[in-house]
Amino acid sequence: MSDKPLRIGIAGLGTVGVGVVRIVRKHAKLLEDRAGRKIEIAAVSARSRDKDRGVDISHYDWEDDPVAMARRDDVDVLVELMGGSDGPAKAAVEAAIAAGKHVVTANKALLAHHGQALALAAEKSGSVLRFEAAVAGGIPVIKALTEGLAGNEITRVMGVMNGTCNYILTRMEATHQGYNALFEEAHKLGYLEADPQLDVGGIDAGHKLSLLSSIAFGTQVDFDAVELEGIEQIELQDIEEAAEMGYRIKLLGVAQMTGRGLEQRMSPCLVPAASPLGQLEGGTNMVVIEGDAIGQVVLRGPGAGEGPTASAVMGDVIDLARGLSIPTFGIPAAKLTAARPAKAVVPAPYYIRMELDDKPGAMAKVAAVLGEAGISIDRMRQHGHHSPTAPVIFVTHKCARNQIDTALEGIGKTKVVSGAPVAIRIEEV
Numbered sequence: 514m515s516d517k518p519l520r521i522g523i524a525g526l527g528t529v530g531v532g533v534v535r536i537v538r539k540h541a542k543l544l545e546d547r548a549g550r551k552i553e554i555a556a557v558s559a560r561s562r563d564k565d566r567g568v569d570i571s572h573y574d575w576e577d578d579p580v581a582m583a584r585r586d587d588v589d590v591l592v593e594l595m596g597g598s599d600g601p602a603k604a605a606v607e608a609a610i611a612a613g614k615h616v617v618t619a620n621k622a623l624l625a626h627h628g629q630a631l632a633l634a635a636e637k638s639g640s641v642l643r644f645e646a647a648v649a650g651g652i653p654v655i656k657a658l659t660e661g662l663a664g665n666e667i668t669r670v671m672g673v674m675n676g677t678c679n680y681i682l683t684r685m686e687a688t689h690q691g692y693n694a695l696f697e698e699a700h701k702l703g704y705l706e707a708d709p710q711l712d713v714g715g716i717d718a719g720h721k722l723s724l725l726s727s728i729a730f731g732t733q734v735d736f737d738a739v740e741l742e743g744i745e746q747i748e749l750q751d752i753e754e755a756a757e758m759g760y761r762i763k764l765l766g767v768a769q770m771t772g773r774g775l776e777q778r779m780s781p782c783l784v785p786a787a788s789p790l791g792q793l794e795g796g797t798n799m800v801v802i803e804g805d806a807i808g809q810v811v812l813r814g815p816g817a818g819e820g821p822t823a824s825a826v827m828g829d830v831i832d833l834a835r836g837l838s839i840p841t842f843g844i845p846a847a848k849l850t851a852a853r854p855a856k857a858v859v860p861a862p863y864y865i866r867m868e869l870d871d872k873p874g875a876m877a878k879v880a881a882v883l884g885e886a887g888i889s890i891d892r893m894r895q896h897g898h899h900s901p902t903a904p905v906i907f908v909t910h911k912c913a914r915n916q917i918d919t920a921l922e923g924i925g926k927t928k929v930v931s932g933a934p935v936a937i938r939i940e941e942v
């Protein structure tokens with residue numbers, strides 16, 4: 514037991530920051546016993562000093578400037594909980610690292626864009642940079658990958674890592690309402706990020722996937738290489754068609770090393786309804802890790818919210834208090850390789866929906882385009898309708914995404930389809 518406390522400075526007192534303050538206050542003795550030393554808050558920083566945050570912060574020094582707080586002599590660890598890929602979050606983290614202080618952050622945007630540079634800087638200055646809370650909120654997935662599964666060659670990482678999207682998709686199925694109505698519901702419940710595109714555009718989940726990829730495959734974080742597709746084009750009809758075929762639609766991230774490079778994609782996928790991913794409800798997250806020795810591990814839990822996210826932050830803080838020092842992405846940053854990005858090369862069956870003109874030869878034209886792209890049709894259904902166009906669903910045999918893209922382009926040129934066809938990958942999970 515050390516008689517020297519670990520002193521943290523918290524930059525950002527919103528949902529997560531307040532959660533961290535609450536845990537430090539409520540569990541002071543427990544934390545001391547587990548960490549082997551006291552954990553104390555030396556200073557806090559946010560935009561507005563006068564805001565009522567529902568916790569008493571009067572015992573802690575206030576800093577208007579998070580960078581100044583990061584440099585304070587009495588701060589051993591900067592806990593960055595402001596958010597944003599650049600601006601004050603980046604400046605404060607860089608200042609802390611330059612001053613040789615450890616950093617704990619929940620900021621996936623910052624790490625997805627600057628993770629490699631920050632990890633290199635941290636190692637150079639002898640700092641430790643940790644980010645458990647940045648991926649899948651309260652689920653200890655970073656620890657699982659960097660520690661518990663460190664003896665494995667990781668073959669695939671998959672997951673549902675944006676609770677808001679999963680909430681919208683599962684509520685569409687449960688309430689038979691369309692995307693727009695459920696987007697509004699999620700908005701009213703305060704689930705959406707300030708910029709909702711981060712959630713529904715798949716960007717937030719893509720940030721998280723890029724961080725997991727780095728640890729799993731020993732590669733430099735490459736968010737730009739993540740193939741991103743959001744959930745906005747998913748219609749109730751897709752959810753219901755998928756359900757009838759025994760699938761559910763999830764915004765699924767998949768990262769795997771292929772013979773042609775690192776495939777990273779975050780996109781809506783049909784997954785078997787009976788699989789663990791298919792059964793995931795509401796805002797819950799799930800990460801599936803596959804390794805050569807372990808086989809498959811499934812981690813499930815709350816991906817956001819005050820308590821779960823602060824829990825993950827505190828796990829990192831306790832590790833630092835214990836003196837644990839693990840490279841940011843599991844191996845020294847200089848050893849992380851720059852992976853060749855591979856577009857979805859692993860073939861899969863696809864679900865394709867389109868509004869087909871109800872006139873002679875229309876179906877034949879579409880079938881010809883699919884055939885020319887080398888795509889074999891597994892199943893096809895056309896529903897009864899009273900409109901001039903017929904909703905038509907194809908399920909293909911396994912094919913590559915570029916074949917689908919070629920076919921979609923060709924289908925557009927047939928002039929027998931209204932609007933853009935929707936193609937969704939069917940993932941074996």
Ligand SMILES: NC(=O)C1=CN([C@@H]2O[C@H](COP(=O)(O)OP(=O)(O)OC[C@H]3O[C@@H](n4cnc5c(N)ncnc54)[C@H](OP(=O)(O)O)[C@@H]3O)[C@@H](O)[C@H]2O)C=CC1
Pocket residue numbers: 524525526527528529530558559560561562564579593594595596597601619620621622646647650816817818819822
């Ligand atoms: N909320 C969640 O469930 C999860 C959040 N995260 C991540 O955790 C981080 C924090 O998220 P969350 O708590 O929800 O965010 P909030 O928006 O609730 O809080 C952000 C805090 O940062 C402060 N802040 C913002 N800009 C500045 C600035 N320029 N200078 C000083 N302080 C600033 C705000 O100050 P003020 O209060 O005065 O306005 C506020 O206290 C983000 O990186 C987020 O992505 C990760 C997982 C889950």
Ligand SMILES: N[C@@H](CCO)C(=O)O
Pocket residue numbers: 650674675676677678704705706712717816817
């Ligand atoms: N916006 C995220 C929470 C923070 O990671 C989500 O909906 O999962």
